[in-house]
Amino acid sequence: MSRGLSRLSGGVVATGVMFGVASLLAAGTASAATVAYATGPAAVSYSCNFPTIGQRQLDVTASFNAPDSVPAGTAITPTDVAGTATISASIHALLNAASYDGVRGKANVPVNVTNATPATGTASNVNVPEQIYPYVAGPLTFTIAQDSGTTVPTFSGVAAGPATASLGSTITAPLEFHKKNGTWTAWNFTCTLLTSPAQNTAFSPSITIT
Secondary structure, eight states: OOOHHHBTTOOOOOOOOOOOOOOOOOOHHHHHHOEEEEOOOSSSEEEEEEEETTEEEEEEEEEEESEEOOOOTTTBEEEEEEEEEEHHHHHHHHHHHTTEEEEEEEEEEEESSEEESSSSEEEEEEEEEEEOOOOOOOOOEEEEOOOTTOOOOOOEEEEEEEEEEEEEEEEEEEEEEETTTSOOOEEEEEEEOOOOOOOBBBBBBBEEEO
């Protein structure tokens, strides 16, 4: 989103979209080093249904921490999931003209994983903390972060080799948008991955399955 939304979403997902830190909880992994995994360096762009102004682009980043390697069959549970969502200056100006200056709520962020099972999981109820920004022209970024109410899926490595996580194609977020008069507007925010041109949605580096 713009600075407000870029600081917001939650990727939408996103953005330093999307997304946080994950940690591997399993026996036999004490010797593994914890590594930060993140999308980027470019943000992942989604088309989202903003209130009043309609479909607009949201740029998401995401991150997590996990061990650098785990034995096949070992459970991997992400933790400290976080991200940013950024809107451009022009979208920020449109939201301001519509009297919106803040957001709060939750985000549901799907993740696809290769060489792991299940192949798809969703970090649910990632917190979008209340963020209100008096208007200053320019992009706006919102943040999201895992909290005690967040549910994070557990994955298991399948076979020796790399396992790579990627952002999913649809982020949903039950949000409330703040208006300058002090009221909140409930909104079912839905973001769909932009596919033309193709984007790199992967977190890096890959996790090594031994």
